[in-house]
Amino acid sequence: MDDTIHAALQRGGVIDITTTGWSSGLSRRLEIVYHVFDGRIYISGMPVAGRERAWLKNLRANPRMTFHLTKGPVADLPATARVIDDPAERHEILGHVARVWRRDPAEMEAHSPLIEVTVEGYEAGQGIAAA
Secondary structure (H helix, E strand, O other), X not given: OOHXXXXXXXXXXXXXXXXXXXXXXXXXEEXXXXXXXXXXXXXXXXXXXXXXXXHHHHHHHOOEEEEEEOOOOOEEEEEEEEEOXXXXXXXXXXXXXXXXXXXXXXXXXXXXXXXXXXXXXXXXXXXXXXX
């Protein structure tokens, strides 16, 4: 992996992710936005009360995913998701997301999905290790 991929991973933006369907076992791909705070990669979504997003259900069942850079450098990167349910951690991270999106932080904390993504070979502040 090269420096352009490393730079893209540090700035956030629109990407695609591929997850494995929790029930079907089939690959599911969707476009979504990622954020980078303190060098760590997060994916959230707009608040929706009363239901869990399919992509989040998929990642709860199988945290392995593909992180697809689709703008600028194009790359399909193996990654792992960590679903964030801890209220204090959600408060901290979704506060940042809410400011970026100009949304109500309390509503986001109550109803937005949130994961941290670990991309294989990527360490914040360092180059990507050669594969």
